[in-house]
Amino acid sequence: MAPSLDLSDWWGKDTRKGTPVVVKMENPNYSLVEIDGPDVGSFQSTAKGRGKNAKQFTWVLLLRAHRAVGCISWLANGSCALLAAIRKRFARKPEALLEADKPEKGKLLFKFLRAFLLLSLLALAFELIAYWKGWHFQKPHLHLPENLHVPESEEIRGWMHDAYLSWLVFRADYIAYPIQVLSNFCIVLFIIQSLDRLILCVGCFWIKLKKIKPMIEGDPFKSDDIEGGYDYPMVLVQIPMCNEREVYEQSISAVCQIDWPKDRLLIQVLDDSDDESIKLLIKAEVFKWSQRGVNIVYRHRIIRTGYKAGNLKSAMSCDYVKDYEFVAIFDADFQPNPDFLKRTIPHFKGNPELGLVQARWSFVNKGENLLTRLQNINLCFHFEVEQQVNGVFLNFFGFNGTAGVWRIKALEDSGGWLERTTVEDMDIAVRAHLNGWKFIFLNDVRVLCEVPESFEAYRKQQHRWHSGPMHLFRLCLPAIITSKISAWKKANLVLLFFLLRKLVLPFYSFTLFCVILPLTMFVPEAELPIWVICYIPVAMSFLNILPAPKSFPFVVPYLLFENTMSVTKFNAMVSGLFQLGSSYEWVVTKKAGRSSESDLLAAAERDSKPLTHNQLLRGLSEGELVELTKLKGQQQEAAETKAEAPPVKKANKIYKKELALALLLLTAAVRSLLSAQGIHFYFLLFQGVTFLLVGLDLIGEQIS
Numbered sequence: 236m237a238p239s240l241d242l243s244d245w246w247g248k249d250t251r252k253g254t255p256v257v258v259k260m261e262n263p264n265y266s267l268v269e270i271d272g273p274d275v276g277s278f279q280s281t282a283k284g285r286g287k288n289a290k291q292f293t294w295v296l297l298l299r300a301h302r303a304v305g306c307i308s309w310l311a312n313g314s315c316a317l318l319a320a321i322r323k324r325f326a327r328k329p330e331a332l333l334e335a336d337k338p339e340k341g342k343l344l345f346k347f348l349r350a351f352l353l354l355s356l357l358a359l360a361f362e363l364i365a366y367w368k369g370w371h372f373q374k375p376h377l378h379l380p381e382n383l384h385v386p387e388s389e390e391i392r393g394w395m396h397d398a399y400l401s402w403l404v405f406r407a408d409y410i411a412y413p414i415q416v417l418s419n420f421c422i423v424l425f426i427i428q429s430l431d432r433l434i435l436c437v438g439c440f441w442i443k444l445k446k447i448k449p450m451i452e453g454d455p456f457k458s459d460d461i462e463g464g465y466d467y468p469m470v471l472v473q474i475p476m477c478n479e480r481e482v483y484e485q486s487i488s489a490v491c492q493i494d495w496p497k498d499r500l501l502i503q504v505l506d507d508s509d510d511e512s513i514k515l516l517i518k519a520e521v522f523k524w525s526q527r528g529v530n531i532v533y534r535h536r537i538i539r540t541g542y543k544a545g546n547l548k549s550a551m552s553c554d555y556v557k558d559y560e561f562v563a564i565f566d567a568d569f570q571p572n573p574d575f576l577k578r579t580i581p582h583f584k585g586n587p588e589l590g591l592v593q594a595r596w597s598f599v600n601k602g603e604n605l606l607t608r609l610q611n612i613n614l615c616f617h618f619e620v621e622q623q624v625n626g627v628f629l630n631f632f633g634f635n636g637t638a639g640v641w642r643i644k645a646l647e648d649s650g651g652w653l654e655r656t657t658v659e660d661m662d663i664a665v666r667a668h669l670n671g672w673k674f675i676f677l678n679d680v681r682v683l684c685e686v687p688e689s690f691e692a693y694r695k696q697q698h699r700w701h702s703g704p705m706h707l708f709r710l711c712l713p714a715i716i717t718s719k720i721s722a723w724k725k726a727n728l729v730l731l732f733f734l735l736r737k738l739v740l741p742f743y744s745f746t747l748f749c750v751i752l753p754l755t756m757f758v759p760e761a762e763l764p765i766w767v768i769c770y771i772p773v774a775m776s777f778l779n780i781l782p783a784p785k786s787f788p789f790v791v792p793y794l795l796f797e798n799t800m801s802v803t804k805f806n807a808m809v810s811g812l813f814q815l816g817s818s819y820e821w822v823v824t825k826k827a828g829r830s831s832e833s834d835l836l837a838a839a840e841r842d843s844k845p846l847t848h849n850q851l852l853r854g855l856s857e858g859e860l861v862e863l864t865k866l867k868g869q870q871q872e873a874a875e876t877k878a879e880a881p882p883v884k885k886a887n888k889i890y891k892k893e894l895a896l897a898l899l900l901l902t903a904a905v906r907s908l909l910s911a912q913g914i915h916f917y918f919l920l921f922q923g924v925t926f927l928l929v930g931l932d933l934i935g936e937q938i939s
């Protein structure tokens with residue numbers, strides 16, 4: 236029998252607890268409502284639970300307060316350190332004056348950036364007021380005026396609200412469209428340049444896969460002991476220098492140890508120094524090696540015109556040069572290995588169309604600081620990808636000005652060294668290419684050298700490297716058009732070599748990331764896609780860093796620093812293209828004079844067998860002898876004083892353009908917070924901080 240479930244007693248049981256409360260409504264349309272109040276037990280249990288939870292809540296509050304205080308303390312310390320650095324930079328002595336105080340240095344660009352910064356600050360203040368008053372729009376990407384609700388006159392709250400609405404309509408109708416057009420144009424250039432870089436990387440991968448490289452048939456020096464042996468050609472080696480106190484000795488020493496018959500080799504030290512003490516030191520160093528049997532001569536010009544091109548042109552005008560077939564050129568900080576000529580000269584044999592053999596650079600100070608590491612990334616890509624691919628597939632690339640061997644006949648047929656630009660190496664390479672000469676790049680032959688360790692030196696070097704090509708482009712364009720080379724080679728020279736890699740790259744880098752991106756924060760109707768800001772730049776940075784795989788931890792600093800350098804490169808490109816005052820300016824890159832461990836050991840071994848005092852000074856006149864002796868004494872005293880004195884910190888400079896852009900990007904980052912644009916905010920923040928570090932000259936500080 237099924238059990239009966241009689242729930243009537245349970246259902247009818249009064250389970251209500253507490254004191255009933257009756258609410259009476261005077262309006263007869265409503266009925267009476269009875270509300271049960273809580274009983275005392277409920278209050279007791281709740282109070283007990285609250286007492287327990289209150290203690291836990293207090294501890295949570297204390298922990299969060301501790302974290303907040305720590306975060307605030309960290310931000311305060313960082314801000315104080317940054318302000319202290321800024322104050323110290325501005326309080327430097329006169330020798331550390333602001334770089335931008337020089338009127339000829341990018342004055343117009345700085346005025347533009349300053350005006351842009353002031354307008355952005357005003358716009359930010361206006362937007363903040365609108366945000367706090369609730370006038371802002373939640374969606375940052377509005378296609379106005381279709382989606383814009385313009386309030387009626389009765390909805391407008393004061394003149395400021397009216398002005399803000401007028402600004403929204405004005406920027407949508409008149410500002411957004413030109414910004415979007417310029418943005419799309421720069422994006423197209425960005426994509427084309429990225430494709431060019433991708434194609435170069437594919438070409439480099441193909442070279443590695445197929446193991447393609449210039450080869451020498453057999454071993455031409457293996458039959459030296461056989462009658463006739465290898466026919467060593469006459470080689471001239473030139474070392475142009477100007478006030479190179481730090482590196483002249485190691486450069487001359489390395490070149491003098493090149494393994495080549497002494498009667499088939501002549502070394503020219505082409506000294507353009509205007510410091511008498513440096514001239515005496517170089518002259519003494521040349522004479523020292525001359526006494527050791529090296530065929531070396533010292534040349535100093537009376538009329539120092541044309542910078543390096545004028546120096547090389549003067550040296551090539553010597554009567555004895557006609558006896559030589561090849562000329563190797565090394566800048567003052569380059570240290571070739573003894574087998575350099577034996578690994579380069581044989582490529583000319585049986586190849587009469589070959590005009591240049593270029594070796595790769597290797598850097599002795601690439602790990603000195605963050606700046607040298609970032610330069611190493613750029614230059615490794617330049618040599619291993621750009622020059623190697625162009626050398627293999629096109630037999631043409633820009634001569635690097637050093638660590639290369641020229642056939643003298645190719646120089647003469649191309650018009651020799653000309654003093655019309657500050658990139659005489661690129662000038663002679665273009666003219667030789669137009670005359671049908673071919674080039675070879677040897678990626679496995681490396682020559683030690685230095686990269687600039689200070690931002691000031693690097694900045695001046697980059698200005699010359701980017702203003703000179705545009706100046707040269709203006710001069711060479713008619714010759715390129717009227718030359719007899721194929722249409723494909725003309726297109727490669729004009730569109731790829733000059734326009735895409737020398738003009739387009741600095742133009743879109745500066746315009747897109749330093750102008751358009753901040754503008755889109757204040758004019759959100761003009762959109763800049765996230766893949767332009769993040770995905771493609773990161774992918775291109777990874778491609779650039781592939782030739783230097785040990786530098787992968789620096790991929791983010793590299794990306795930010797390259798965008799920072801776009802200001803200098805853009806300014807240089809414009810000055811060269813329009814032949815402004817700084818387009819024909821040459822500043823010798825400052826060197827530190829660092830040597831590798833093997834160089835130091837070799838120098839110690841040589842110094843263990845010094846020449847006698849009379850042998851060393853036999854070739855100097857009496858006046859030069861007195862001056863040299865006095866100079867040696869002064870150097871010794873200076874070295875002793877320097878060893879005893881505490882280290883003096885270098886006087887950093889302030890770079891106004893970089894500081895102005897730092898403030899501009901940080902202002903745009905604050906504006907992006909109002910629109911909740913995450914990636915835009917972080918990019919603008921990190922890029923602004925990078926500009927700030929560069930503007931305060933902190934990028935070259937030492938790192939472990």
